Amino acid sequence: MRSEVDVTAGELVVRAREGNAAAWNALVERYTPMLWSVARSRGLAGPAAEDAVQATWLRLVQRIDTLWEPESVGGWLATVCRNECHALFDAPFAPPPRPPGDDADPAPGPEIRSVDRDRLERLAAALRAMPERCRTLLRMLASSATYTEVSAALDLPVGSVGPIRARCLRRLRGSLDE
CATH class of the missing domain: 1.10.10.10 (Winged helix-like DNA-binding domain superfamily/Winged helix DNA-binding domain)
Incomplete structure (x- = not known):
């Protein structure tokens, strides 16, 4: 049997659906660094980034049986993580992002x-x-x-x-x- 490192993403998803803990661990090991990169690229750090990554894995646990293309799990995870990051920024007390090229004086009146x-x-x-x-x-x-x-x-x-x-x-x- 091949090691989990040599197994395709689609095969790992199928095995994880069947309850294979090694497959789950391999998925987590393979994609967690990418999810952290997505969260950081969206401006999150520390606990907020942890929340986005953790929520993304929770969504996979909840929806793994409904993935139509198991081999595309990486793209699916990245999309879910971006959505989770966006949800975290919807707080009413978060400052709105500045538009690109906005060189206005940041000192408030x-x-x-x-x-x-x-x-x-x-x-x-x-x-x-x-x-x-x-x-x-x-x-x-x-x-x-x-x-x-x-x-x-x-x-x-x-x-x-x-x-x-x-x-x-x-x-x-x-x-x-x-």
Whole structure:
């Protein structure tokens, strides 16, 4: 039998569908560096990039049985990762990206500073209204803590940090939208 390194992507997908752990591991080993590159190319780093990569793998787990062209799993993963990155940028408090070639003076005027201050005050109030676990988790991730560190501090499985973070951010967005 060939080693997992010599097996095509399509064969790995078929084996992973059948529950072959070695095939899953080979897929993860083969495509995770590419997913990190996609996340970084979209401007994500640290926990946000981890969320995008983890969510991409979760989508494959959920949809592996529906892939029509298993040999195209690499392109499928890249597309899903780009979509996950885009979803992470839809936060109401994220600054809009600057258009290419925009050489405007980045120093904000008093109106912009006032709007920014109001936005920060609303964000702080919304954070104070959240459950303690969400506040702690978001605060730790904002200070560049790793998922492993958050997991240990909050006594959570590492794999649940990303989904809990997503729920906390959805709750935060909802309270900001009100």
